Amino acid sequence: MLSHYIIATSSTADLPNTWLEEHHVPFIPYSFTVNGELRQDDCREDSRLAIFRGMRGGDDLKTTMINEYSYYEFFKQLMETGKDVLFLDMSEKMSASFGNAMRAAETIRTEYPAQKLYVMDTRCISGGLGVLVMESVRRMEAGASFDEVIAWGEENKLKIAHRFTVDDLNYLKRGGRVSNAAALVGSIFGIKPVLYVPDVGTLNVVTKARGRKNALAAIRDGILHDLSQVDAAGREILLLHADCRQDAEWVRDQVKAAHPELGEIRISSLGVVIGAHTGPGLLTAFYLCAGRTPK
Numbered sequence: 001m002l003s004h005y006i007i008a009t010s011s012t013a014d015l016p017n018t019w020l021e022e023h024h025v026p027f028i029p030y031s032f033t034v035n036g037e038l039r040q041d042d043c044r045e046d047s048r049l050a051i052f053r054g055m056r057g058g059d060d061l062k063t064t065m066i067n068e069y070s071y072y073e074f075f076k077q078l079m080e081t082g083k084d085v086l087f088l089d090m091s092e093k094m095s096a097s098f099g100n101a102m103r104a105a106e107t108i109r110t111e112y113p114a115q116k117l118y119v120m121d122t123r124c125i126s127g128g129l130g131v132l133v134m135e136s137v138r139r140m141e142a143g144a145s146f147d148e149v150i151a152w153g154e155e156n157k158l159k160i161a162h163r164f165t166v167d168d169l170n171y172l173k174r175g176g177r178v179s180n181a182a183a184l185v186g187s188i189f190g191i192k193p194v195l196y197v198p199d200v201g202t203l204n205v206v207t208k209a210r211g212r213k214n215a216l217a218a219i220r221d222g223i224l225h226d227l228s229q230v231d232a233a234g235r236e237i238l239l240l241h242a243d244c245r246q247d248a249e250w251v252r253d254q255v256k257a258a259h260p261e262l263g264e265i266r267i268s269s270l271g272v273v274i275g276a277h278t279g280p281g282l283l284t285a286f287y288l289c290a291g292r293t294p295k
Contacts, residue, residue: 005084005116005146007137008074010066010097011041012090013130014240014271018045023137028074030097030273032063041272048269052243052280061276065097071104075117079108084116084146088133088153091201092121118150120157123201126274127240127286128162134238135288161289162197163222165215167244167281194218196294206294212281216247219285220254226289227259234263235287240270242282251285 009015011029020027020043029040034054041047055061078085087105092098098121105119124132132153139149192215193205209215223237237255241248245267252265270282 003083003140005086005140006078006081007086007088007133007140007149008078009087009129009133010089011043012095012126012271012273013088013133014126014268014274015043015130015133016045016268017043019134023141025133025137026074026078028066028070030063030066032061032272032276034059034061036060043271045269048272048275049243051272052269052275055275056243056280061272063273063276065095066100068100068104071097071101072107075104075108076111079112079115079117082115085118086136086146086150086153087117087119088122088129088136089119090125090129091123091197093123093201094125094203116146118146120150120153121201122153122157123197123199124157124160125162125197125201125203126271127238127284128160128197131160131238131286131288132157156288158199159288159291161222161226161285161287161292163219163285164195164203164278165192165209165219165283166195166278167192167212168279194222196222197292198294199292204294212247216251216283219283220251222295223251223255223285223287224258225295226287226293227255227262229290230288232259233261236263237265237285237287239265239267240282240284240286241267242270242275242278243280244283247281247283251283 008026011027031040101119105117108117122129122132136149136153190211192209192212194207194215195203196206197203209218239248248267
């Protein structure tokens with residue numbers, strides 16, 4: 001079904017390029033460097049896997065924000081279709097690019113006064129943003145209006161759970177999430193932090209598990225806690241991993257065994273931009289819940 005408006009996002013929704021192409025969702029790519037070589041996030045599964053395996057071998061990744069002009073060009077291309085545009089990007093609290101998107105949108109609105117461009121502060125990152133995109137597109141394809149999809153997104157964006165665990169604290173140390181001392185002690189004693197995105201859209205450490213298996217169990221238990229608050233029948237879960245698919249499959253199987261009535265539990269690769277800050281071995285879970293709680 002053709003729609004009279006467009007839902008667009010950024011590569012940091014961490015959705016596979018195959019899904020984005022199938023559902024005609026344009027995305028603006030974030031850039032990054034690998035050992036100083038500039039690249040763009042193409043959202044391809046094989047590209048992501050190669051990047052994480054390179055990181056395990058010592059490759060140095062750095063990310064860059066999207067500048068205002070790039071957003072302007074992206075928005076202009078979309079508005080030239082004559083359709084209204086809903087743009088969903090990372091949480092303002094987590095992305096220095098968000099302000100550039102807002103400034104570019106203000107300029108575009110003056111140039112296309114007969115059309116709407118809505119830029120949502122999603123309070124989501126990575127696959128949480130991906131869930132918001134998928135659910136919004138699902139409603140658009142079912143015939144919901146532009147304003148109806150926006151209203152649903154604003155009402156439900158804080159009902160998307162984000163659960164993470166990392167395997168190497170040194171990546172969080174580089175990003176300022178943990179201190180040098182905490183990273184050293186954590187590495188010695190096998191401490192694996194479990195992280196969560198609260199309503200404000202930041203990324204917080206909520207517990208510290210001893211060993212990888214306990215960290216994975218904490219992710220599982222958090223999911224099961226959230227599912228106990230809702231009707232789980234048909235509910236979908238998105239698991240993203242940075243070169244640790246077996247861990248994602250373990251979590252999937254554990255959750256599915258406890259709730260066979262669930263819908264699809266998708267597994268795909270984490271996006272490069274988030275992965276650059278968290279490193280290989282990151283495992284994440286995203287899904288609609290009754291409300292965000294770090295348990």
